[in-house]
Amino acid sequence: MTTSRYLHPLHACLPLVLALAACTTVGPDYKGAPPVAADALAQSHFTRDGGASTAPAPAQWWRSLNDATLDTLVDDALRDSPTLHAAEARLRAARASLNQQEANRRPSGSASALGAGVWQGPTTDQSTSLQLYSVGFDATWEADLFGGGRRAVESASAQAQAVQADLADAQVSLAAEVAATYTDLRAQQARRALLQQTAAGDAQALALMRQRRAQGVASADEVEQRMQQAAATQGTLSDLTADIAASLDRLALLVGQAPGALDAQLAATVASPALPSVPASVAIGDPAALLQHRPDIRAAERRLAGRTADIGQQTAKYFPKLNLLGNIGLAGTDAGQLLRASNLALIAVPYLSWNVLDFGRTAAAVRQAEAGRDEAVANYQATVLGALQDANTALARFGQQRQTVMQLLAQQASAGRTLELTQQRRAAGASSQIDLLDAQRRDADARVKALEGEAQLLKNFVALQKSLGLGWDVAG
Numbered sequence: 001m002t003t004s005r006y007l008h009p010l011h012a013c014l015p016l017v018l019a020l021a022a023c024t025t026v027g028p029d030y031k032g033a034p035p036v037a038a039d040a041l042a043q044s045h046f047t048r049d050g051g052a053s054t055a056p057a058p059a060q061w062w063r064s065l066n067d068a069t070l071d072t073l074v075d076d077a078l079r080d081s082p083t084l085h086a087a088e089a090r091l092r093a094a095r096a097s098l099n100q101q102e103a104n105r106r107p108s109g110s111a112s113a114l115g116a117g118v119w120q121g122p123t124t125d126q127s128t129s130l131q132l133y134s135v136g137f138d139a140t141w142e143a144d145l146f147g148g149g150r151r152a153v154e155s156a157s158a159q160a161q162a163v164q165a166d167l168a169d170a171q172v173s174l175a176a177e178v179a180a181t182y183t184d185l186r187a188q189q190a191r192r193a194l195l196q197q198t199a200a201g202d203a204q205a206l207a208l209m210r211q212r213r214a215q216g217v218a219s220a221d222e223v224e225q226r227m228q229q230a231a232a233t234q235g236t237l238s239d240l241t242a243d244i245a246a247s248l249d250r251l252a253l254l255v256g257q258a259p260g261a262l263d264a265q266l267a268a269t270v271a272s273p274a275l276p277s278v279p280a281s282v283a284i285g286d287p288a289a290l291l292q293h294r295p296d297i298r299a300a301e302r303r304l305a306g307r308t309a310d311i312g313q314q315t316a317k318y319f320p321k322l323n324l325l326g327n328i329g330l331a332g333t334d335a336g337q338l339l340r341a342s343n344l345a346l347i348a349v350p351y352l353s354w355n356v357l358d359f360g361r362t363a364a365a366v367r368q369a370e371a372g373r374d375e376a377v378a379n380y381q382a383t384v385l386g387a388l389q390d391a392n393t394a395l396a397r398f399g400q401q402r403q404t405v406m407q408l409l410a411q412q413a414s415a416g417r418t419l420e421l422t423q424q425r426r427a428a429g430a431s432s433q434i435d436l437l438d439a440q441r442r443d444a445d446a447r448v449k450a451l452e453g454e455a456q457l458l459k460n461f462v463a464l465q466k467s468l469g470l471g472w473d474v475a476g
Contacts (some may be wrong), residue, residue, distance in 0.1 A: 025147025026319070028314020031208045032155075032235050033301045034377060036384040048103040053389075061465040062179050064283075069266070070182050073255055078171060080256035087167040101156040105143035105149040115335070126260045136329025136345075137338040143324060148316025151309045158306035162299045168296035170470075178254050178464035180459050186275050189268040190427035191448055192240045195233060200232035205437045277456055278461050282398070286467060294469030299450035300383040304376040311373055314365040320354040387467070394467040398460040402451070408446075408453040413441075415446035 062074050078084065115133045144150060146225040212218035248266060249259040291297065327347040330339060355362070422439035425431040 004296070024145060025150055025312060025404060026315045027147070027336045028150055028308055030305045030308040033380050035302055036381050037388060059470055061470050062175060064279050065179075065461075067182075067276035070179060070276055072174050074178050075184060076077045076255040077174050081174055081254060082256055083174060084167070084170055087163075091163045091167050094156075094163040095252040098153070098160045101149075101153045105153065106142060107139050109137060109139035111135075111137050112329075119312045131333055131335070132331070133333070133335045134329055134332075136327055139326045141324040144338070145322055146316040146319045148313050151316065152313035155309035155313060156304045158309060162302035162306065164279055166296045166298035167295075169299060172295055172469055174254065174258040176462050178251065179462045181247055181250050181254065183243065183455055183458045183462070184277065185266060186248060186273050187249065187451060188240055188244045189273045190275065190451055192237060192244065193268065193273070194444050194448050194451070195237050195240065197232045198441055199237060200228070201234050201437045201440050201444075204231050205434055205441075208434050208437075273327065273405040275451075276459055278454075278458055282293070282461065284464070291384075291391060291468065294387050296469070297380075297383055297387055300376070301378040304380050306371070306377040307348060307369070307373040311366060314362065317355070317362045317365065320352055323353070325349040325351055344419045358452035387469075391464075394460065394464040398457070398464050399461045401457040405450070405453045405457050408450040412443075412446040412450040414436040415443040419443040 062070055064393075078235055093146050112135070114132070116132045117129065142149070206223075206229075209218055209223050209226045213220065213223050248263050251266065252259050252262045255262070325348070327345070329345050331345060419439045419442075426433070427435045
């Protein structure tokens, strides 16, 4: 006859315990973020610019600028940027933390094996010895009676989603920064080409003025003015050369390369490098809907959800904890007979604990969690309001800059016509060479101002796309 040794738990209570663990969750349930400035999200609030279209906005907005070099730079940055790699690592860590919280709600177990020998020395004329062998498996599980574990998983899940939104926000910022820096570079290169023409004209005008001075038909003051004019142009050229080097190094850093790595690729290959072209009509879709999907807003909303779950996680500490302990094992003094059924032992123990005297620690933790939730609400509201201001300002500046560029182009056209007339008078002998050089200089100045205006319009276009939260990888 074989016998087994058992310590029976209260089987009748186990279904009740499991039912409680499945349905009781303390703490406030998250019901979504509070509404913020709902009236300001009306589409009509944003579409005041005639150049804005309600057509769906492309996520990869930089491709609408029709610049293959810019497309390559943004793609390289989104793939190789150390900033994004760091954000991706934070996302992996957050997801691992979520997996850890989910695993904490499951039973844990360990296997053990023991072989021991005990020898007792002779007290009379004999000695005694004993061998003990055992193998077993221990398991523990904390029944989540009041939902503290579920709230911990809920918080970790929201945090992981917030970090994923942070990654998307980093993608938005990176794409915009690459486009803005590339615009600066091309504008600087084009301006340098125009100023080099101006510098050549200044040198010629200075030489002619010195000849006039030698002939007594020009004053020393006129010569000094021409010298100062030529020196100012050379100084601006020197500053531009330094700015171009800085822009090249900045772009290299953004795409994850060493300074100087892009110098050959991005060197100006034409006399006056062209800027990327801003679309005639900018598609912004439904600004209100886009703002709701801005990565920074989504991150703030997810952090609010996580902070709300933290309250329930701390509130659960007010209530008892139930741990179920179990062991199954074989023990005997003969290793060869260890696997016999008579050596089997099963143990199951419910263990209830309740921290009834904590001197306000739990209450303080709950108040701290509630304050964290209130801070997250305020941060969410500030993020939404900041996004509204950002989008509205970006669209207003973009529309205004369109008008400014039109005026600068009109001034450039007028300076060009004046130059043509001066050239005609010069050919007819009615104007001097210095008059022609001055007209050329005014024409170059008008071209530089128009160039700067177009560059600013392009940067405002970039800022508008960033304000709408465009440029992130949905699959990320």
